């Protein structure tokens with residue numbers, strides 16, 4: 001993820017400096033949160049981690065039907081070989097297996113065509129744009145807001 005924040009700075013809200021200061025426990029929690037509020041997925045070439053995505057599940061009773069997709073990244077040398085889609089499909093399948101989960105949301109920086117196309121290709125739809133969402137070296141940029149409905153139900157279990 002530190003590579004991601006460094007090489008794809010406009011795609012992420014966190015900076016490499018901020019995240020480098022996090023203790024190891026922060027990353028361990030993201031990978032295997034004992035409270036079950038996150039799940040992380042890795043794409044590997046042999047033993048080498050070449051891509052990641054993670055889910056953050058909402059904890060509050062009124063929002064626990066939702067999860068947020070974060071940390072989508074494939075290392076430059078491994079792109080355009082299907083790793084990004086495979087990661088996202090794994091995260092969606094994991095989500096569909098959780099009965100109380102009804103939808104996924106994510107945000108993507110305006111103009112990030114590879115990511116927007118990837119999300120659309122697995123069924124995410126745009127529902128808005130947050131203006132001036134992040135300050136990048138090239139100025140303020142909006143965030144495209146996307147969602148994927150996992151199942152239809154009037155009330156969550």
Ligand SMILES: CC(C)(COP(=O)(O)OP(=O)(O)OC[C@H]1O[C@@H](n2cnc3c(N)ncnc32)[C@H](O)[C@@H]1OP(=O)(O)O)[C@@H](O)C(=O)NCCC(=O)NCCS
Nearest residue numbers: 008011072073074079080081082083084085114115117118
């Ligand atoms: C976005 C990203 C994760 C895509 O990963 P990837 O492994 O290259 O994607 P895949 O090979 O699985 O491609 C899946 C789909 O994504 C879209 N896509 C991927 N690269 C693309 C590109 N360069 N241009 C346009 N669309 C692209 C296409 O729809 C593609 O489907 P297709 O091959 O049938 O056309 C990768 O480019 C990346 O890590 N970018 C930097 C970090 C980032 O922007 N993360 C998103 C944060 S919201």
